[in-house]
Amino acid sequence: MKAKRQKQRPEDLNAKRATRKGPISKYLARHYRHFNSAALLDAAKGYEDHLKVGGKMFVTLAGAMSTAELGISLAEMIRRGKVHGIVCTGANLEEDVFNLVAHDYYERVPGYRDLTADDEQKLLDRHMNRVTDTCIPEMEAMRRIEKAVLAEWTKADAAGERYFPHEFMYKLLRSGVLEKSYQIDPKNSWLLAAAEKNLPIIVPGWEDATLGNMFAAAVIRGDVKNVHTVRTGIEYMTYLAEYYTKTAKTLKNGEGSIGFFQIGGGIAGDFPICVVPMLHQDLERSEVPLWGYFCQISDSTTSYGSYSGAVPNEKITWGKLASSTPKFIVESDATIVAPLIFSWVLGE
Structure with a gap:
């Protein structure tokens, strides 16, 4: 009689999978076994599996991930071909460049929870704009980039040309005009890495970012004559729709699909994920596949009407994900979680 085959334990499977990886991955395989830590590791393995079969991955950035210097890990993911598109808020687009040229002028405020209203006013008087525990220097960062x-x-306005916000940033970085002002290692800028790869970037709601406000001011002053010199909103959605349709066709004959790795919530996540139901329901492109992987890192709790806190299965009812789509949610701080997932995918 054959002996019953013993089922392998999850920790043993994870250890085996991490054998050829570096020390960070081995640490995750050994210690991350339950609750949010297990969800983190499952999401990382799912990301890796998605790429192995030829899938593409979109990463969305909400919050202040650029000011949190996520570029240190995200830039390497882009360079190594682990990210194929970025969707971000206008703040994340510009703040990566702010940090690139003004890093040494930033100030940390570890005791930010104890600041009084008068303390905050003093920061404003010094033109230091606070994001949680980090102050962005207005003159050295924002005004320099403006x-x-x-x-x-x-220049584009005078020539009758129009470009997306990310295309203007690509032009700025590629011009070399900022190179002498770099205050961090350029390899830690995710936007520089994206520019080198000419990665598609979607920036919904750009108008509410600092540079969006500055563009509005330039139009009001008359420096820019055509308010449509910067393309935004609906044009970004049509751009994404055509990109998704075209890319999905190149993956159709294989096992690959387009995945969705969401950091935070809000418009950075909701805007792009809606492209699939729009393609299906409004354009009747029924052959276009659903998103093939989904992961969200968020500290938002599930609550009434909350998008950021909604569980992934809710997206099934909106035609965004299939019941069979690998789905992961890690309820934690993205500044802790995302670099660890990226390290696993990079084999570190």
């Missing part, structure tokens, strides 16, 4: 990108806006 001056540089305004030159790109007015």
Whole structure:
């Protein structure tokens, strides 16, 4: 009589999978066994599996991930071909460049929870704009980039040309005009890495970002004559729809699909994920596949009407994900979780 085959334990399977990886991955395989830590590791393995069969991955950035310097890990993911598109808020687009040229002028405020209203006013008086425990210097970061990108806006405006927000940033970085001002290692800028790969970037709601406000001011002053010199909103959705349709066709004959790795919630996540039901329901492109992988890192709790806190299965009812789509949610701080998932995918 044959002996009953013993089922392998999850920790043993994870250890085996991490054998050829570096120390960070081995640490995750050994210690991350339950609750949010297990969800983190499952999401990382799912990301890896998605790429192994030829899938593509979109990463969405909400919150202040650029000011949190996520670029240190995200840039390497982009360079190594583990990310194929970015969707981010206008703040994340610009703040990666702010950090690139003004890092040494930033200030940390570890005791930010104890700040009084008067303390906050003193920061404002010094032109230090606070994001949780980090202050962005207005003059060295925001105004310096405003001056540089305004030159790109007015040049395009005079020529009757129109570009997306990310295309203007690509032009600025590729021009080399900022290189002498870099205050971090350029390899830690995710936007520089994206520019080198000419990665598609979607920036919904760009108008509410600092540079969006500055563009509005330039239009009001008359520096820019055509308010449509910067393409936004609906044009980004049509751009994404055509990209998704075209890319999905190249993957159709294989096992690959397009995945969705969401950091935070809000418009950075909701805008792009809606492209699939739009393609199906409004354009009747029924052959276009659903998103083939989904992971969200969020500290938002599930609550009434909350998108950021909604569980992944809710997206099935909206035609965004299939019941069979691998789905993961890690309820934790993305500044802790995302670099660890990226390290696993990178084999570190």
